[in-house]
Amino acid sequence: MTNTHTGTVLADQGSADAHRPAAVSVQKLSKRFGAGPFAITALDAVEIDIDQNEFFTLLGPSGCGKTTLLRLIAGFELPSSGTIALQGEDITALPPHRRPVNTVFQSYALFPHMTVAENIGFGLRMLGKSKAEIGTVTERMLALVQLEALAGRRTDQLSGGQQQRVALARALAPAPRVLLLDEPLAALDLKLRKSMQLELKSLQAETGITFIFVTHDQEEALTMSDRIAVMKAGRILQVGNPRQIYDRPEHRFVADFIGDINILEATVLEARDGVATVRLKDGTKVSAGTAAGAAPTGEVAIAIRPENLRLAGEGESATITGTLENLVYFGAASNLHLRLPTGEDLVVRVPGTFAEGRYTPGASLGVSFQPELTRVLA
Amino acid sequence: MTEGSPAPVLRAFRRRDLRAMPGFKAMAWLCIIALYMPLAVLIIFSFNDNRSVVRWTEFSLDWYAKALANDGIRNAALVSVKIALFATVISTVVATMAALATTRTRGFRGQGLVYGIINQPLMIPEIVTAIATLSLFALIKRLTGVTGVGYLMMAHAAFCIPFAYMPIRARLETMTLTMEQAAADLYATPLKAFALITLPLLGPGIVSGAMLAFVVSLDDVIITLLVAGPGETTLPIYILGAIRRGITPEINAVSTILVAVSVLLVVLLFFVQRRMQR
Ligand SMILES: Nc1ncnc2c1ncn2[C@@H]1O[C@H](COP(=O)(O)OP(=O)(O)OP(=O)(O)O)[C@@H](O)[C@H]1O
Ligand SMILES: [Mg+2]
Numbered sequence: 001m002t003n004t005h006t007g008t009v010l011a012d013q014g015s016a017d018a019h020r021p022a023a024v025s026v027q028k029l030s031k032r033f034g035a036g037p038f039a040i041t042a043l044d045a046v047e048i049d050i051d052q053n054e055f056f057t058l059l060g061p062s063g064c065g066k067t068t069l070l071r072l073i074a075g076f077e078l079p080s081s082g083t084i085a086l087q088g089e090d091i092t093a094l095p096p097h098r099r100p101v102n103t104v105f106q107s108y109a110l111f112p113h114m115t116v117a118e119n120i121g122f123g124l125r126m127l128g129k130s131k132a133e134i135g136t137v138t139e140r141m142l143a144l145v146q147l148e149a150l151a152g153r154r155t156d157q158l159s160g161g162q163q164q165r166v167a168l169a170r171a172l173a174p175a176p177r178v179l180l181l182d183e184p185l186a187a188l189d190l191k192l193r194k195s196m197q198l199e200l201k202s203l204q205a206e207t208g209i210t211f212i213f214v215t216h217d218q219e220e221a222l223t224m225s226d227r228i229a230v231m232k233a234g235r236i237l238q239v240g241n242p243r244q245i246y247d248r249p250e251h252r253f254v255a256d257f258i259g260d261i262n263i264l265e266a267t268v269l270e271a272r273d274g275v276a277t278v279r280l281k282d283g284t285k286v287s288a289g290t291a292a293g294a295a296p297t298g299e300v301a302i303a304i305r306p307e308n309l310r311l312a313g314e315g316e317s318a319t320i321t322g323t324l325e326n327l328v329y330f331g332a333a334s335n336l337h338l339r340l341p342t343g344e345d346l347v348v349r350v351p352g353t354f355a356e357g358r359y360t361p362g363a364s365l366g367v368s369f370q371p372e373l374t375r376v377l378a
Numbered sequence: 379m380t381e382g383s384p385a386p387v388l389r390a391f392r393r394r395d396l397r398a399m400p401g402f403k404a405m406a407w408l409c410i411i412a413l414y415m416p417l418a419v420l421i422i423f424s425f426n427d428n429r430s431v432v433r434w435t436e437f438s439l440d441w442y443a444k445a446l447a448n449d450g451i452r453n454a455a456l457v458s459v460k461i462a463l464f465a466t467v468i469s470t471v472v473a474t475m476a477a478l479a480t481t482r483t484r485g486f487r488g489q490g491l492v493y494g495i496i497n498q499p500l501m502i503p504e505i506v507t508a509i510a511t512l513s514l515f516a517l518i519k520r521l522t523g524v525t526g527v528g529y530l531m532m533a534h535a536a537f538c539i540p541f542a543y544m545p546i547r548a549r550l551e552t553m554t555l556t557m558e559q560a561a562a563d564l565y566a567t568p569l570k571a572f573a574l575i576t577l578p579l580l581g582p583g584i585v586s587g588a589m590l591a592f593v594v595s596l597d598d599v600i601i602t603l604l605v606a607g608p609g610e611t612t613l614p615i616y617i618l619g620a621i622r623r624g625i626t627p628e629i630n631a632v633s634t635i636l637v638a639v640s641v642l643l644v645v646l647l648f649f650v651q652r653r654m655q656r
Contacts, residue, residue: 076559096562097571109560113578123564174564 021088022049023210024073024178029082031068031234042068044234045082050178050212050227052087055204057213059221060231061257066214067106069231070180073212074103086177097126102171104181108163110155116166117142117151123174141169144203161192168203178210185220197224218258222246230254247305250291252377255303262309262346263377266302271295276376278302281342284320287371291378301377306335306349308373311365318366322346324359338365417637424630431625441631451632454616461527461612462595465534466542470588472535473542474580481550482576500540507537508601515605525607533605534595541594542587549583585650589643596636 031043042065050056058066071077073084075096083092091099102123110119120141121134129137142148145165150158155166164184171179184200185193201224204211215221221228222242229239230253237251238244249255252263266278266286276290278300288302312318322338325345329352336348336359348367359365389398396402423431427438445451480493499507515529557579561571599614606615613636620629 074559074563076562095568096559097565097567101563103560103563105556105560107554107556109556111557111560111575122561122566126561126565126567126570170564 020052021085023052023054023087024048024050024212025085025088026069026073027083027085029069029072029084030080031065031072031077032080041234043072043079046234046236048229048236048239050210053204053208053210055201055211055213055224055226057215057221057225057228058231059215059218059228059257061216064231065234066216066231067182070103070182070212070214073178074101074180075099100176101178101180102174102176104164104167104171104179104184106182106184106186108167110163110166110170112154112156114155115151116147116153116155116158119155119166120169120173122170127174137173141173144172144206145169145199160187161196164188164196168200172203172207172209175207176209178212181211181213183214183216185215193220200224222258230257232257247373248289248291248375249303250294250375250378252301252303255375255377259305260347260349261303261305263301263303264340264342264344264346266300266376268296268298268300268376271297271376275371276300278376280320280340281344282320282340284342286319286369286374288369288374288376289372290376294376294378296376296378302374303377304369304374306347307333308370309346309348310368310370311336311348311350312368316366316368319369320346321364321366324361324363324365326361327359336365338367420630421634421637424627424634426627426630429626431627431630441627442635445628445631445635448628450611450616451613451628454611454613457527457610458596458612458614461531461534462592464531465538465595466588466592468535469538469542469591470546470584473539473546473587473591474584476539476543477546477550477583478576481547482555496543497540499537504537504600508604511536511601512604527607527610530602530606530610533601534598537598537601538591538595542591545586545590546580546583549580549586553579582650582653586647589647589650593640593643596639 026046026048029043029046030041033040033042046065046069048056058069060066068077072079075091075094075098079092083090085091086100111122114122117138121138124134124137138151139148142151145168147162147165147169150162155163158166164187168184181200185196188196197220200211200213213221213224222245225242227239227241228245229236230245230251231237232253238249238254240248245254246258249258249261255261255263264280266280266288268276268278269285270277271290271294274290274292275287276296277285277287279285280302286302290296320340322340324336325339326337328335328337331352333349333352336350338346338348340346346367348365423434424441425437425439426434427436427440428434476492476496480489480496511533515533519525519529553576557575558571561575562568566574597614598612599618602612602615603618606612611619613632617629617632620626
């Protein structure tokens with residue numbers, strides 16, 4: 001394994017380092033199930049390049065094709081078209097047992113007739129390693145996931161979290177180049193889930209293995225990933241690091257799927273150098289950032305997060321003024337629900353104590369938009 | 379006494395609690411008596427110190443000693459076990475392959491039909507199967523001139539297949555493909571995945587299939603009666619012949635041994651299936 005951790009790749013996807021082929025490169029990958037009028041397109045011309053040592057997350061709603069993409073990379077399904085390459089080597093047609101890729105299954109799929117240690121050693125045994133080597137690696141893996149005491153147990157006598165860790169150790173033991181994890185934390189309760197998130201993240205840093213992680217939990221995706229691919233209906237809408245995905249969503253779906261966001265209809269007046277001037281429905285002019293290289297025209301939408309909106313102070317000029325309809329207090333913060341002259345709703349988040357007794361429904365409040373935190377959506 | 383009043387009956391009915399229904403206990407006992415009374419009589423009189431099978435005098439094991447010393451019985455038992463073992467091995471292997479082919483392959487056209495064809499013999503009256511088998515064997519014998527105990531063995535192996543098939547298939551259907559995929563993911567070749575994962579997990583199903591086949595073969599009368607050549611007397615056939623000459627406690631003793639063997643197998647089967655559920 002190389003030591004140079006590339007960390008987050010800010011450049012556009014596809015511009016993988018010429019000297020180092022992508023850990024996983026997926027080109028025009030499509031998968032259809034069934035035939036004729038009942039065919040389902042689970043993946044539609046998907047393109048991704050995943051870097052070495054990257055923690056890459058596939059995020060999307062149920063049925064968007066996350067599992068299908070993992071199964072294609074693992075080799076359990078063959079693509080309808082397209083190619084998959086591992087460090088530059090085409091593996092599209094290789095059977096699963098010849099791919100240096102391991103999977104942590106959502107259901108764990110531990111072998112019930114084997115002990116914890118036998119499960120963990122299975123991969124190495126299949127690779128024909130010596131008993132001594134299998135023993136050493138198994139010991140190390142058991143220590144890594146803190147299950148030394150349970151080495152001789154049968155897997156059906158373990159708790160959910162323990163099974164999850166065995167599945168992880170079993171997949172890590174053969175030191176795969178890529179580890180595929182299909183919602184590995186979905187079955188765990190919240191507390192265990194949080195601690196496993198941290199464990200997974202540090203494990204990935206320690207082993208230097210490329211992780212492809214599937215989740216439909218946006219918070220999990222944001223906290224753990226180097227980069228996230230947001231999927232919808234078999235397509236990848238946007239790839240980027242958590243900040244890019246959260247702060248600069250390029251699609252209405254991405255914006256809506258992750259966190260709370262205000263979306264307002266607008267018409268583009270002018271767009272240049274990544275900044276557009278748009279007109280809201282009531283005629284208010286607003287500046288907003290656009291996706292790199294995009295030159296939007298006509299009817300669009302702008303998006304801005306509640307926490308990125310500021311209430312205009314006394315004497316300050318506001319971008320737009322709305323009527324307070326509702327105030328929702330939830331501890332650390334409060335949401336002010338405003339009705340705009342455009343007829344649309346706008347949610348502004350203010351610190352919890354700040355809102356206390358200060359605003360009454362019906363009040364007129366000025367809100368200022370910061371252009372760099374306001375986005376034009378495709 | 380509220381037991382007979384309509385309210386509790388209705389309540390029991392709504393809750394689908396069979397045990398609270400009036401007359402449930404009586405009915406249950408009646409069923410058990412109907413099922414086991416004949417066996418009880420058979421077993422009791424096998425220990426009777428008397429030639430009669432209806433008049434009890436004293437306890438003795440004489441009839442067991444006689445039965446075990448009887449060459450006819452011993453030979454018949456040996457033939458039975460030989461045939462049953464052969465039939466079990468062949469039918470279990472075939473049934474395992476058939477079960478794998480009908481569940482572990484990509485769906486193919488006519489899969490349902492194959493399933494039906496394998497199970498159909500269970501629906502055909504045994505006498506029909508027996509006559510059909512007899513006709514086929516008669517034809518083969520006339521064409522080839524080959525005779526011997528092989529025919530009976532083949533007949534048993536054939537009619538045991540659907541019995542062995544059922545539990546094996548049932549077991550396979552509860553096993554998802556994920557296990558084999560996990561093995562393949564961990565570099566197991568298809569052959570190794572089969573030997574190290576599929577087969578061990580399928581084990582309990584195969585064992586129950588084999589035991590079922592063994593019991594069915596051991597128990598068979600009709601097909602054996604028609605197909606068996608001279609000297610190929612199985613235990614049930616021997617017992618049938620002996621009864622024609624009048625029931626003696628010796629037959630009771632042999633039958634009791636058969637019951638004991640089958641109870642043993644059922645108990646074993648129970649434990650195997652309990653392991654299966656885990
Ligand atoms: N073997 C299959 N046969 C037919 N359709 C399938 C098959 N596997 C997946 N699909 C379909 O492909 C689409 C994508 O499924 P996939 O399992 O990849 O979704 P997912 O993103 O993993 O969803 P979830 O979050 O619910 O796990 C779905 O519409 C699903 O019904
Ligand atoms: Mg899935």
